Amino acid sequence: SGLPGVLWALGRVGGVAARGAINEFLTHDDEAIAEAACRALIRLGDYHAVRHGLLVAQAKPWPIRSLGIGGDHTAVNILTDIVKSDRVSAEALHALGMLGDLACVANIYNCLLNSDHAMAAAEALQTITGAALYEDVFVPAEVDPDELLDDEREEYEQTGKVPLSPNDEPLGETISQLSVNPDTWKQWFAANKQRFDARLRYRHGKPMSPAASLYCLMDEHTPHHIREMVCDELVVRYGAELTMEPDMPVTEQERLLNELVDWVRANQSKFAAGQWYFAGKPMV
Secondary structure (H helix, E strand, C coil), X not given: CCHHHHHHHHHHHCCHHHHHHHHHHHHCCCXXXXXHHHXXXXXXXXXXXXXXXXXXCCCCCCCHHHHHXXXXXXXXXXXXXXXXXXXXXXXXXXXXXXXXXXXXXXHXXXXXXXXXXXXXXXXXXXXXXXXXXXXXXXXXXXXXHHHCCHHHHXXXXXXXXXXXXXXXXXXXXXXXXXXXXXXXXXXXXXXXXXXCCCCCEEECCEECCHHHHHHHHHCCCCCHHHHHHHHHHHHHHHCCCCCCCCCCCHHHHXXXXXXXXXXXXXXXXXXXXXXXXXXXXXXX
8 A cells, every 4th residue: 555655755845734634544444554643643733642642552563653753751751652562662662762851761761771772772872872883893794605615514504603705804894883781881870870860761861852852963973763753853853844854865964954953053042952742832
């Protein structure tokens, strides 16, 4: 079905009048359609979609990202319950990271101990703290047995030994990635906890604000799935006049980011740093 794409577009070009047409899809059986409707509605300033998502998220996963983009304390509580349970998912961890509430940091940290979700937990912690605990990690090259010489293939199939490069180095590449080592994060928190105020929400180590979201968006290390939510967040929370998408050509993104810099500069003073907003208004 092309309906999710249509709903996605309506969330970007439709006005308040489009809400009624989108709303009927919020309860659709197809979760991709229901999520697209929810994301479109919150971009159009409809808080009813968040309330609906808060109820549904306790049973189904599709509202989770929307709650990270436009939720409040109730969303923190629901998502925290999810990451403490066997329903833990990368999406729930990323959404908690987007909410930036320090009360959930310990529960995110505990997920570093779960190998299936350790990287998502690290990304969530980075989204909140901006700790930038990157380390060089060697990623072995994937081996295609059909590309090996006969003797190499025989040894690989018998022992699992991977052939070396011509200079006797393992095949693969060294990349920079976030640390998933709980001790590394524990030491960082011990050294930096005085920088944070539990009454505020944080993005990349700064109290949440349009500027903090922009900084996260411009950080080349920020993964695509976080950038995509931040693009929506700037519209949903602050009413930014933003048309940027993270999969646009780089030159187009750079042009729109420059426009966004100007918008943030002109509007930053309208928002109290560290607080949640929805459609430009404070969330009580």
